[in-house]
Every structure is written in C-alpha cells, then in structure tokens.
Amino acid sequence: MTSETYDYIIVGSGSAGAVIASRLSEKADLKVLLLEAGGPDTRAEIHVPFYATKLFKTRLDWAYYTEEEPHLNFRRIYWPRGKVLGGSSSSNFMTVQRGHPHDFDRWCELGNSEWSFSKLLPYYKKLENHFSGPSEYHGVGGPVNVARLKCINPLTHVYLEAAVEAGFSRTHDHNGAHPDGVDHVQVTQKGGRRWSVVDGYLTPARGRQNLTIKTHAPVTSLMIDKKRVRGVTCVQDGKVLQIFASREVILCGGVINSPQLLMLSGIGPADPLKSLGIPIVLDLPGVGQNLQDHFLVPINYHCKKPISLANAELAENQDIYMSSRDGPLTSNQVEGVNIVKTDPTLPVSDLSINFVPNYFLDYGFKSYDAHAFNFYTTLRRAESVGDLTLFSKNPFAPPRVRANYLSKSNELKTLLKGVKIVREIAHAKPFAPYRGSELDPGKSAQTESAIADYIRNRGQSEFHPVGTCKMGNDPLAVVDQQLRVRGIEGLRVADASIFPTQISVAANITVIMIGEKAAAMISKGEAS
Numbered sequence: 156m157t158s159e160t161y162d163y164i165i166v167g168s169g170s171a172g173a174v175i176a177s178r179l180s181e182k183a184d185l186k187v188l189l190l191e192a193g194g195p196d197t198r199a200e201i202h203v204p205f206y207a208t209k210l211f212k213t214r215l216d217w218a219y220y221t222e223e224e225p226h227l228n229f230r231r232i233y234w235p236r237g238k239v240l241g242g243s244s245s246s247n248f249m250t251v252q253r254g255h256p257h258d259f260d261r262w263c264e265l266g267n268s269e270w271s272f273s274k275l276l277p278y279y280k281k282l283e284n285h286f287s288g289p290s291e292y293h294g295v296g297g298p299v300n301v302a303r304l305k306c307i308n309p310l311t312h313v314y315l316e317a318a319v320e321a322g323f324s325r326t327h328d329h330n331g332a333h334p335d336g337v338d339h340v341q342v343t344q345k346g347g348r349r350w351s352v353v354d355g356y357l358t359p360a361r362g363r364q365n366l367t368i369k370t371h372a373p374v375t376s377l378m379i380d381k382k383r384v385r386g387v388t389c390v391q392d393g394k395v396l397q398i399f400a401s402r403e404v405i406l407c408g409g410v411i412n413s414p415q416l417l418m419l420s421g422i423g424p425a426d427p428l429k430s431l432g433i434p435i436v437l438d439l440p441g442v443g444q445n446l447q448d449h450f451l452v453p454i455n456y457h458c459k460k461p462i463s464l465a466n467a468e469l470a471e472n473q474d475i476y477m478s479s480r481d482g483p484l485t486s487n488q489v490e491g492v493n494i495v496k497t498d499p500t501l502p503v504s505d506l507s508i509n510f511v512p513n514y515f516l517d518y519g520f521k522s523y524d525a526h527a528f529n530f531y532t533t534l535r536r537a538e539s540v541g542d543l544t545l546f547s548k549n550p551f552a553p554p555r556v557r558a559n560y561l562s563k564s565n566e567l568k569t570l571l572k573g574v575k576i577v578r579e580i581a582h583a584k585p586f587a588p589y590r591g592s593e594l595d596p597g598k599s600a601q602t603e604s605a606i607a608d609y610i611r612n613r614g615q616s617e618f619h620p621v622g623t624c625k626m627g628n629d630p631l632a633v634v635d636q637q638l639r640v641r642g643i644e645g646l647r648v649a650d651a652s653i654f655p656t657q658i659s660v661a662a663n664i665t666v667i668m669i670g671e672k673a674a675a676m677i678s679k680g681e682a683s
C-alpha cells in the first residue's frame with residue numbers, strides 16, 4: 156500500500172469535477188488530485204458529435220439500469236453515464252439549456268438563498284464563450300464553447316416552421332430572456348467537435364505542476380476519523396492506494412456514484428447500511444433519496460424524401476467531416492427544441508418537444524431501414540421521486556435504482572397532451588411534403604389507453620437524473636448551501652446529485668455551473 160497527501164482530492168472528472176480541479180489548481184500553492192474511475196478520452200467517437208449513441212453500453216459507460224419500474228409494465232430502464240475523463244460531458248448529446256429562472260428561485264425558496272437565478276447568472280456567464288457575444292445573459296471568453304450546430308438538417312428548419320404554424324412561439328435563445336418556445340439547439344461544440352469539460356478545463360490545466368490527474372483509479376471508500384474525512388482509498392493498476400487530503404475531499408462522482416460512495420463509507424440511512432454490515436459513521440437519511448429524472452416518449456414518422464440523418468454516415472459525409480469538420484456528422488441529432496406549456500394558465504412550461512431528423516427508438520438501438528424523423532416529448536416537471544440504495548458493500552456492484560417513473564397520474568396526462576401536440580406539429584403544412592406514415596406509436600394508437608400503453612412500453616429516460624444528495628436544511632438534506640456534507644468535516648459533494656429539485660431542462664450546463672460555484676466557494680474559504 157502506498158500513500159500520498161494533497162490539499163484537495165476530487166473524486167470524478169465529470170461535468171463538475173473537472174471544473175473544480177481546474178479552478179482550484181489555478182492557485183499554484185494548492186496541491187490538487189483528480190481521480191477518475193474511467194480512462195482518458197481518447198476514443199474517436201467521443202469527439203464526433205453524431206456518434207454519441209455509439210458510446211452506449213461500451214466500456215466508457217457505467218450502463219446502469221433501474222429496477223423493474225411498476226408504472227412502466229415492469230421494464231428496467233437503461234441509464235447511460237460517462238465512465239471516462241470528462242464523465243457524461245464526454246458522452247452526452249451536448250445540448251445547452253440553463254433552465255427557467257423559476258427553477259432556481261424554487262431552490263432558493265427551499266432554503267438555499269445563495270442559489271437564486273440572479274445569484275447563479277454570473278457563474279453561467281463566467282463559464283461560457285457564447286456564440287451570440289456578450290450581453291445581459293451571456294458571457295464570452297469562458298472555458299465552455301457554446302455554439303449553434305454547424306450543419307442543420309433541412310427537416311429541422313421545417314420543424315421550426317411547423318411548430319410556429321401550430322401556434323407555438325419562436326424564441327431565438329432558450330438561455331436568454333425567453334426560455335420558452337421553439338428554436339435550434341445550442342451545443343457544447345467547437346469547430347464541429349464535441350467540447351467537453353476536458354477540452355474546456357482540463358487540457359488547459361494539464362501543464363500545472365500542482366494538478367495530478369489519475370485515470371483508471373476508482374475510489375472505493377472514504378477514510379474518516381472522528382467525523383472528519385482524512386482521504387480516500389482507491390484502486391489503480393491492481394494496487395490499493397490510501398491518499399490523504401489535508402483540506403477536503405470533494406465528491407463529484409455523479410448522481411449514482413456519489414451517494415453510493417457515501418453509503419459505502421458509512422454515511423447514509425443507518426438501518427439499511429447496518430443490515431449490509433457497513434459500520435455507521437453518520438446516520439444521514441437523505442443519502443440516495445429524492446431521485447428525480449426526465450422521462451420522454453419517442454414518436455417517429457417515415458420521411459418521404461431522402462434527406463434525414465440516415466445519410467449521415469455515408470462515405471462522402473465521412474470525407475467532409477475528416478477534411479473540414481463539417482457536414483451531418485457534426486449534428487448531435489437533437490437539433491430542435493420547443494419548450495411549451497400544455498395549459499396557458501400554468502405559471503411555467505411543463506413539457507418539451509424535441510426534434511431529431513432521424514429515426515430514434517430504444518435509445519437508438521432499434522433501426523429503421525429508410526428515412527424517418529422523430530419528435531420526443533419530455534415531462535419537464537415530473538413529480539415522481541425515486542431512490543437509490545445499496546445491494547451490497549462491494550464498491551464495484553451497481554446500486555439499486557428506483558426511478559418510480561409515472562407514479563403520479565398527472566404525469567401520464569401531461570405526456571398524452573404531448574403526443575397530441577406532436578401530432579399537431581407533424582400535421583402542420585410545412586411537414587406535408589415530407590411526412591409519411593406515423594411509425595411509432597402508429598396510426599392505430601388513437602385512444603388514450605392505446606397511447607398510454609405505448610408510453611409505458613416505449614418511454615425512456617432523457618438521461619438527466621438528479622437529486623440524490625440534495626442541498627438544503629430539511630431533514631433529508633445531505634449538503635448545506637456551501638455543498639458541505641452535514642455532520643462531517645472536510646467533505647463536500649458537487650455534482651448533479653445536489654439538485655434540491657429537478658430543473659425544467661437538460662442538466663449539463665447547470666452541473667458545470669455548480670462546479671464553478673463550488674470552486675468559488677472553496678477558494679473564498681481559502682482566502683478568508
């Protein structure tokens with residue numbers, strides 16, 4: 156066994172961890188270690204936007220599954236999570252969506268006064284290099300390049316026109332003054348390539364003497380003495396390493412692995428941990444609770460013209476990509492988004508209708524041997540709450556995940572409205588030259604019960620689970636507003652698990668923002 160000491164140890168190099176490692180190591184007198192369970196981001200498919208789904212179920216994917224979901228006909232739902240440098244920022248679909256100011260004002264109302272939208276906006280601006288230039292809402296010169304897609308499929312332009320014709324408003328910036336409405340997506344890309352947190356934060360920091368990055372180094376437990384975290388135990392090259400942190404350990408393992416690591420280390424709900432033979436360090440009942448996700452329903456149409464992304468991988472398009480980083484392989488596939496209210500009296504939007512100019516079902520594993528286009532409608536304000544517990548004290552065994560999708564009856568009703576809206580948009584005039592038959596759920600699914608069956612059989616995660624180490628001051632809160640684990644010294648959590656409630660859109664840019672804010676809070680503590 157070998158041992159080393161750092162000021163800060165960061166566990167997990169994903170959307171939050173990479174940011175914190177980079178920001179803390181800006182101070183040359185701090186010794187920072189970043190530990191990542193996965194390997195370096197060398198696989199070519201990571202960097203080509205169109206190939207995001209090719210990373211599913213590879214060794215770069217933790218490939219979790221929920222338990223059998225009672226409201227989805229007992230299907231187990233697949234949850235990809237990046238297991239590689241950059242975490243899920245190296246494997247996601249790259250869309251940039253900040254969320255509605257209301258989302259964060261709700262966090263504030265729940266006792267997190269430092270997390271209102273107005274207090275977070277400076278961090279969103281600081282992190283980005285936004286294509287629209289500097290403004291009240293946007294920043295330039297930051298590490299995260301936010302771009303428009305270089306090559307937009309013609310069907311996506313049709314989608315925008317059709318949504319407007321169906322009565323939806325057009326916005327020109329979901330991340331600005333008008334978050335609702337239909338627009339092209341904004342993406343974390345630069346020059347037609349994915350722009351992950353490795354590109355934005357770690358690559359520029361690599362030359363620093365005071366930053367050590369270890370890959371293939373899964374942390375298996377925290378070393379805790381008298382309610383103070385002293386360091387971590389991890390495994391690298393078959394060796395067990397004990398590594399000490401003189402100041403803090405910061406968990407950034409993501410929504411599944413951070414609560415798992417806390418529980419493996421004896422921090423969590425006491426009774427279930429005791430029954431697994433894990434010695435209790437702190438009875439913290441909220442660890443693993445409050446799990447929330449976005450649930451989506453895919454709807455596919457045959458396309459009468461041969462213009463969809465089914466052509467993307469043709470040799471000529473590979474050549475265009477290789478020579479100029481342009482063409483359809485620069486597409487993240489999710490090219491259009493429409494954030495809507497299913498009822499005008501609602502205070503905030505509750506659904507989104509996303510557009511993919513390609514066939515999409517079963518996470519992309521099911522193919523269609525012709526041209527097609529897809530709309531997927533997502534519940535923005537799901538109230539279903541799940542949880543995460545351990546099956547075993549083996550750190551390499553996946554935990555037990557229950558999402559509890561559609562456990563509230565209004566959620567199914569909202570999705571039924573979503574399918575209706577999709578059909579209205581698909582039947583708007585601009586789609587007439589392109590729209591063939593509805594493939595999924597298909598023309599025969601007309602009654603509410605037939606559509607509900609389809610939703611239960613084909614709905615899936617939109618890959619944004621959050622909330623398992625929530626921030627707050629109620630009995631189920633795991634971290635305080637400074638992201639310090641309550642009742643333990645020298646330990647923070649900073650990643651998607653700290654969301655007190657789900658936000659209305661995708662999570663990546665918000666998790667990066669959490670990384671920026673966490674680093675600023677830690678640095679402020681250093682200065683005081």
Ligand SMILES: Cc1cc2nc3c(=O)[nH]c(=O)nc-3n(C[C@H](O)[C@H](O)[C@H](O)COP(=O)(O)OP(=O)(O)OC[C@H]3O[C@@H](n4cnc5c(N)ncnc54)[C@H](O)[C@@H]3O)c2cc1C
Binds near residue numbers: 166170238240666
């Ligand atoms: C397929 C997919 C598509 C998505 N699409 C979008 C999108 O288009 N837009 C969007 O905004 N969001 C999207 N998301 C969600 C978004 O990417 C995540 O919410 C966000 O990246 C989560 O960041 P995180 O820091 O919490 O965790 P992650 O980025 O997942 O990072 C956690 C890191 O910790 C490492 N780790 C875990 N356990 C250990 C351990 N014990 N020891 C060492 N290292 C460990 C992991 O390997 C990983 O690298 C998508 C997610 C996925 C998976």
